[in-house]
Amino acid sequence: DAKTTQPPSMDCAEGRAANLPCNHSTISGNEYVYWYRQIHSQGPQYIIHGLKNNETNEMASLIITEDRKSSTLILPHATLRDTAVYYCIVRYIGNQAGTALIFGKGTTLSVSS
Amino acid sequence: GAVVSQHPSWVICKSGTSVKIECRSLDFQATTMFWYRQFPKQSLMLMATSNEGSKATYEQGVEKDKFLINHASLTLSTLTVTSAHPEDSSFYICSATGRNREPQHFGDGTRLSIL
Numbered sequence: 001d002a003k004t005t006q007p008p009s010m011d012c013a014e015g016r017a018a019n020l021p022c023n024h025s026t027i028s029g030n031e032y033v034y035w036y037r038q039i040h041s042q043g044p045q046y047i048i049h050g051l052k053n054n055e056t057n058e059m060a061s062l063i064i065t066e067d068r069k070s071s072t073l074i075l076p077h078a079t080l081r082d083t084a085v086y087y088c089i090v091r092y093i094g095n096q097a098g099t100a101l102i103f104g105k106g107t108t109l110s111v112s113s
Numbered sequence: 114g115a116v117v118s119q120h121p122s123w124v125i126c127k128s129g130t131s132v133k134i135e136c137r138s139l140d141f142q143a144t145t146m147f148w149y150r151q152f153p154k155q156s157l158m159l160m161a162t163s164n165e166g167s168k169a170t171y172e173q174g175v176e177k178d179k180f181l182i183n184h185a186s187l188t189l190s191t192l193t194v195t196s197a198h199p200e201d202s203s204f205y206i207c208s209a210t211g212r213n214r215e216p217q218h219f220g221d222g223t224r225l226s227i228l
Contacts, residue, residue, distance in 0.1 A: 015153035034216065043119075043206045044157070087156075093215065101208070101217055103118045103157040 012082075015113045019054045022088030023089045025069040031092050032105040033064060034101065037111045038083040044087065044103075047073065078111045085109075116140055117209045119220030125226055126197055134192045134223045136207035142187035143209035147217070150178075151204040163190050187211075197227045 005023040012018040024033065032051050036044040048055055048062045050071075055062040060072040075082055088107040092099060114121055116139040126132050143218040145164050149157040161182050169182035179201075181193040190209075194201055207223040 036219075038157075041204075041222070041224070043117075043208075043221045046216045046218060048218055100159050100162055102159060103149075105156050 004090055004104055006086070006088055006104065008105065009108045009110070010029065012075075012078045012109060012111050014080060015022075015077055016109055018078040018082065018084050018109055018111070020073040020075075020088075020107050020109065022073070023048050023070045024088070024090045027068050027090050028092070031090045033062065034089045034091055035060070035062065035086065035087075035099070036089065036103075037082075037086045038106075039081075039084045044101075047086075080111050080113065083109060083111045117143075117207065117208055117218045117220040121223060121224050122221060123224045124226070126225075127226055128198050130195055131153045132194045132197055132225060134194075134205055134225075135208065136189050136190045136192070136205075136220055138209045138211070138218075141209075143190070144187065144211050145209070146184055146190040147208045147210075148182060148190075148192050149208070150205045151206060151222075157206060159193075194225065197225070199227045201225065202227045 032049050034049040036048040037045045050062045059109050064071045085106040085108050087103050089101050118137045122133045135140050147162055148160045151157045160175045161169045161171045163184040165181050165184050165187050170192050173178045184190040204222050204224050208217045208219040210217045
């Protein structure tokens with residue numbers, strides 16, 4: 001799976017949009033971009049994933065550049081509960097289920113009031 | 114949504130004992146389960162991949178005789194830390210996925226402390 005690069009930490013004011021960048025310049029055409037987050041002492045929580053189109057769900061939006069070499073996770077109105085480590089993971093879905101998610105160091109997002 | 118349950122969430126044991134951690138998929142058939150370990154201030158490290166009805170595949174550096182994995186049914190996988198020592202103290206997390214069941218979902222982890 002392609003490697004990702006994320007800033008180690010970011011700060012965001014409560015109520016503001018949090019924009020978390022991720023570089024994945026070696027991504028191949030059949031690899032998806034996944035975002036998970038991990039709140040302290042909990043298991044990772046799925047946020048969103050996409051292949052090449054922008055995606056939006058109730059938690060966040062995922063913007064993928066046209067060349068697919070980078071993406072941005074957007075939390076539109078950050079709250080204190082969004083403070084967590086955010087992981088951007090590139091993964092091939094070939095056989096629908098069997099490949100593990102490989103975690104990098106992620107971005108620690110700190111939301112303050 | 115899919116739910117993965119881990120038990121226990123927290124365990125303290127004496128050195129030399131064996132500890133079993135359970136991972137259950139509550140509303141889907143988990144054909145594949147993954148076990149991770151996380152040390153303080155570090156990221157999750159994949160330990161092994163477990164497919165239902167077959168032997169687990171361990172990552173390089175993970176002792177298969179130390180960390181016994183059983184995936185006997187489509188809803189349950191267990192990780193047994195045998196003869197645990199203080200250096201095995203860590204946060205153990207499982208995830209599960211099934212046929213046509215993306216994305217993967219994670220349990221809430223088990224914090225293991227060996228005294």
